[in-house]
Amino acid sequence: xxxxxQHPSRVICKSxxxxxxxCRSLDFQATTMFWYRQFPKQSLMLMATSNEGxxxxxxxxxxxxxxxxxxxxxxxxxxxxxSAHPEDSSFYICSAPSSRRGPSSSYNSPLxxxxxxxxxxx
Amino acid sequence: KNEVEQSPxxxxxxxxxxxxxNCSYSVGISALHxxxxxPGGGIVSLFMLSSGKKKHGRLIATINIQEKHxxxxxxxxxxxxxxxxxxxxRSYNTDKLIFGTxxxxxxxx
Numbered sequence: 001x002x003x004x005x006q007h008p009s010r011v012i013c014k015s016x017x018x019x020x021x022x023c024r025s026l027d028f029q030a031t032t033m034f035w036y037r038q039f040p041k042q043s044l045m046l047m048a049t050s051n052e053g054x055x056x057x058x059x060x061x062x063x064x065x066x067x068x069x070x071x072x073x074x075x076x077x078x079x080x081x082x083s084a085h086p087e088d089s090s091f092y093i094c095s096a097p098s099s100r101r102g103p104s105s106s107y108n109s110p111l112x113x114x115x116x117x118x119x120x121x122x
Numbered sequence: 123k124n125e126v127e128q129s130p131x132x133x134x135x136x137x138x139x140x141x142x143x144n145c146s147y148s149v150g151i152s153a154l155h156x157x158x159x160x161p162g163g164g165i166v167s168l169f170m171l172s173s174g175k176k177k178h179g180r181l182i183a184t185i186n187i188q189e190k191h192x193x194x195x196x197x198x199x200x201x202x203x204x205x206x207x208x209x210x211x212r213s214y215n216t217d218k219l220i221f222g223t224x225x226x227x228x229x230x231x
Binding site: 034038041042043044046091093095110111112113114115116118 | 155157162163164165166167170208210218219221222223224
């Protein structure tokens with residue numbers, strides 16, 4: 001079945017550094033990738049939607065200059081947390097819809113999630 | 123009030139018990155998803171529903187569009203079913219997913 005590979009699974013970094021998280025669709029083409037953030041015992045919160053070849057769409061309250069998203073190919077989307085602060089410590093997870101008919105084109109296709117990245121900023 | 127409400131928030135069961143998790147929503151939807159989140163954080167999509175009922179192994183999901191309600195059933199529960207089960211609906215108006223806060227299930231041997 002369709003798989004989204006997310007790396008790293010866990011990262012600890014110092015305040016002020018940048019961290020890049022990658023999500024790759026392994027056997028399907030992901031024209032769309034959703035990036036979520038989850039605090040302990042809370043719901044997933046959509047941060048942004050990335051679309052291959054165009055600028056990402058950010059949700060209200062999410063700083064686009066702090067959370068840089070790049071979706072340069074149909075199989076790779078990256079989220080870079082720039083100048084990380086302790087309050088950025090969270091669980092970040094990506095998700096892409098897939099369609100058996102080829103490039104994901106329908107938001108109502110089944111969802112495939114990465115395994116998430118637990119970021120700790122010290 | 124959240125647009126997607128799940129109940130119960132926490133659920134414990136003995137191995138073999140039949141389990142039901144409920145999800146109610148207040149917005150118009152184009153689809154409803156049931157997700158399973160393991161302790162490590164990874165999320166697996168269990169079902170996507172827009173009407174009726176779906177079954178996969180010991181899992182059954184139903185949806186009643188008129189009542190804006192969905193249920194996830196687990197038959198013959200097993201300790202490996204222990205996880206957080208999340209209901210998420212895709213809003214018809216905004217096309218965005220709205221997540222419930224999840225139901226934490228623990229199945230004891």
